[in-house]
Amino acid sequence: MSLPDAVDYPFAWEPPMEVPAGWRTLREHSLQPVRLPSGDPAVLVTRYRDVKALFSDHRLSRNTGRYPTSRISPNNEIFNDPEIDNDPPRYLEERSLVVRAFSARRIESLRPHVWEIADELMDAMAAAEQPVDLMESFAFPLPIRVICRLLGVPHEEHAKFRELVDGFLSVTKLPTEEVERCRVGLWTYLGELIDAKRHHPTNDLTSELVKISDEDQKKLSDHQLQHWVQTLLIAGYVTTASQIGTSMAVLLHRPHLVREVQADFGIVPTAVEELLRYQLMGTSLGSLRYCLEDIELSDGTVVPKGSTVMLSVESNFDEEVFTCPMDLDIHRRENNHMSFGSGIHYCAGAPLARMELQVSMEGLLRRFPGLRLAQPGEDLPRVEGGFLGGFSYVPVRW
Template sequence: MALQETAPTEEPIAFPFPPPSSLYEPSPEYAELRDRRPVTQVTLPDGKTAWLVTGHAEARQVMIDPRFSRKAASGPDTPKLGLAAADDSILGMDPPEHTRLRRLVASAFTARRVEELRPRVAKLVDELLDRVETLPRPVDLVENFSLPLPVQVICELLGVPATDRHVFHAWSDAVMNDWRADPAKSKEAIEELSRYFARLIAAKRAEPADDLMTALIAARDRDDKLSEHELVQLGLGLLIAGHETTANQINMFLLTLLRYPDELARLRTTPDDIPRAVEELMRFVQLGQGGGGLLRVTLEEVELGGVRLPAGAAVLPALLAANRDPRAFDQPDRLDLSRADNPHLGFGAGVHHCLGAQLARMELQEALRGLLRRLPGVRVTVPDSELRFKSGMTLRSLEALPVTW
């Protein structure tokens, strides 16, 4: 393949794209670019340019190739697309610093450890649905199920009081921002969360417990494996990542299944297929609008998708487009809960592959299993047009999801 010149042959395209007309399909611009030029220069809201990557193979290369740096993306001159806490957390690091911190917490998220947690998560699902069944209908699924489930799980794992969930979730919303958000509010939320974790760490030092935060404090105090700042930021990142995405996925999974009643009916009759269904929903569901990947910066000249990118180029993998790439998936725009070959990028790839992927998978499986078993006729009581999403967020975060059954 002949390489294109570094300078684009066409004018950069404005990004992010306008919102799509449907909650269930990506903006049509993604497919047009993926088919024509999967590595395309775009202009971002701050006026800076970046290279948008819409192909599956190309997006995966960005995430696994060490020449694409997350640390370099935190520089003052790089574009900012949101997620205020990312640059100052493990998400903003490259190896070996990233490897050191990731190793400290990886043991809590192994497949074996997650399976040990499954009975507890299944019990939480049942307890939440017990309460849901007693409430007057319609019931807000966000407030009463999809948010409290992952919050309770990550709080128990970290040793955070679940009674604080409304407080830290409000801060979390401000941190999980997009380019439209007020940077001052995001900065204030990060500072509040940091102070919250500093208080929690002090309490855990005074009264150690059998939880992940106590173990991390020991790694800090006894083994000197991380700084106090890293300890705070690691706890903050785990708390946000451990509940925000999963809660929104539960909501969007249910909406998507109701949109495709034949697939939902088939899943009801074959609940053993739920693990495979979760993988397909991870691929198919439109959780965000801005592409879904974290910005990287090239450390040297790199060829990507037939384009020669210079050192210092900002590169944005569009995972929601990559997950619909016909070069990687048969009939990619079809929801197929029996899909066997599914190399989706919903959890990322490479060194920044989602640390809690196994935990998220298990929680989503148990949430779906509980909803299908306990609320067999579940339906949303308002049309899609009346659903309200929080503004200025990187994820589609519903304010409420009224359901009956």
């Protein structure tokens, strides 16, 4: 079965509030060849059924640093750490240690604290001159404060942490030297944080993981410990921040939907899920895998051994799974989207992200009943050259 011609990836959000045109025909083929930002080739698995199955398929390896996997970026080997085993059984053993820390009970116990942070940020917004940038005033500071508290990062170091993470996640945005400075700086900083927790443990997740590592290096070596703290800090901050800003921008672009939420805040959870499905602030770059042997997809198409493979979050628009997928339906009930992955690679921090998104939407729309975009949604600038594709600036009034 012949494949279509390769296309550039990620797809451009043009205009920024509309689903990329390339997504509308993407599932005509189960496998779409693409060119990554590095110029290297990869294949994108497009259909929901195949994507869901492949998330748990041992023939796709996440150990991209150990194989000749295509590069995401021409100047940044994002997440390629050959010392980390991201495949079962080792990955599952380490992941189980982290998942326990993100239990539903623990996350729900954080909700009052998240509301406190949200209220404080909204107080500052209310006192500021309008328009206010929702990204800088709310979307970025809320999750960074939450995840830093969870992991024990001192408040005065939040700005430094954010700068290092932003550089770490550069795809084409920053020069190689700056990316390397941030990569080394972030790793060094986390090593110092772990050392501090080892000598002066506190009631946070980093201290818990340090204790596990110190008791049994076979469970969690020093390098693995540092890797997981880095992963949790990045995932718990930047993806959630981007999704908060993107979700609110998309919602505010449709005032009739804002009014629906304000008339019944009970629909906030379904609205959050639909915005996670519909307006993806990320791409499939984070799902990069190396194909260890030929894999046949549901329609008979073969993913060739040696391919660099991405599992498409764009499968959230598969017509065979989602009714009218191109429509934004904040009342959608059947919504098993792929935005948090699936199977053994389902995002451990999903419960925390959901809770923060729910608090953000309800808090902002309750506190500011007249909240609206201060410029047309079509003119909002998207982030360029980064790992995520949210908005860089979302001015609002009320």
